[in-house]
Amino acid sequence: MRTARILILWAVGGLIIGFLIWYLPPKLRPQYTAQTFIRILPGIENGSAVALIKDQSTLESLVDRDEVQKTDWFKHFGKTKDDRMGGAVANLEKRFRAGAVADSDLVAVRMTCRDGKDAAVLTNEMVDVFLKNQQAAKKKQISAELGFIQTRQLSVQRDLDLSEQECDTVRRRYGYADLEQHSYPDPVISRLIDMQKQADSCALEKSDVQFILEDTNTQAQPSSAEKAEFTPNAEIKELRAKLRMLQNRFAGLQAMREEAEKRHNELNLAKAQYAQRAAIRDERRRTLDSIKARVEELKILYDNPEACGLQVIGEAAAPREADIRPWQGVIPPAVLAGVIAGIVQILMTRKKPTVAVPATAKQ
Helix, strand or coil: CHHHHHHHHHHHHHHHHHHHHHHHHHHHCCCEEEEEEEEECCCCCHHHHHHHHCCHHHHHHHHCCHHHHCCHHHHCCCCCHHHHHHHHHHHHHHHEEEEECCCCCEEEEEEEECCHHHHHHHHHHHHHHHHHHHHHHHHHHHHHHHHHHHHHHHHHHHHHHHHHHHHHHHHHHHCCCCCCCCCCCCHHHHHHHHHHHHHHHHHHHHHHHHHHHHHHHHHCCCCCCCHHHCCCCHHHHHHHHHHHHHHHHHHHHHHHHHHHHHHHHHHHHHHHHHHHHHHHHHHHHHHHHHHHHHHHHHHHHHCCHHHHCEEECCCCCCCCCCCCCCHHHCHHHHHHHHHHHHHHHHHHCCCCCCCCCCHHHHC
């Protein structure tokens, strides 16, 4: 019974002490915690964002803000601004917290102090200063990249203009206004094909007339006695005249075909030279188009406040109730400590057993 009574007394004492530890601080010295969240957009790690929020430079930027310096929290760190700055930063290192929310893309930002309104002001100002710092850093990065890529754009544009001039030089050299590749045949090639067809047709017709003329001459051949007085008839004369005409026409067609073939060879050479320069021109044109697209993308990103990869969920509200520690973390440990103290007391006050002394020993 004694052991049970001691354990119960210590357990009840631990319960009372744990209750007082849990209940009294929020009443005697209340603390208020304001909280808000920042969403981390894809491409940014939560851990890196948390580290940047708690960085020394971020804390110093926070206490340098006018709204923060108007709070009672800031004013109680000293009489001068310099004294207050140092104490405020040290207090922020202890009381300001930022941490990633498990299984989400959110980072929780919290500030605890004795005034709920000050806690909300500090939390909101911290989010604002952090976002503006990151936005400024991102704009600086975008500006640097934009400057570099615009310099690259000018260089590529000069190279493209040079390529266009080289293509124009080839066109002027060979006298062709258009040397691009088309689905329809070139007029020079069409003329060469047409000249070849006309020459072939004229050659066949000339061969036919020559055959008819030879056959007609054979049939109208006079005897040896009549040869001296032989006069070709009108048909033979007509065939001979037609043959001479076809021969002249064939010679003209051959000359035109040779000229067309020469032009065709020049065209092939011009197109080969032009194609080399056009390939370089087209590659530079594609590069320039991609650079222009990137420039426009960077300009849009520069004006986008979320380009830094952060998004504010909402402003922190001033808490109405003081912070209360979970009773599970205070009362059960206090009761357990009381039970342990009771066990220690029982062990220390435990009576030692009396040892009987033999009669011979007394003598």
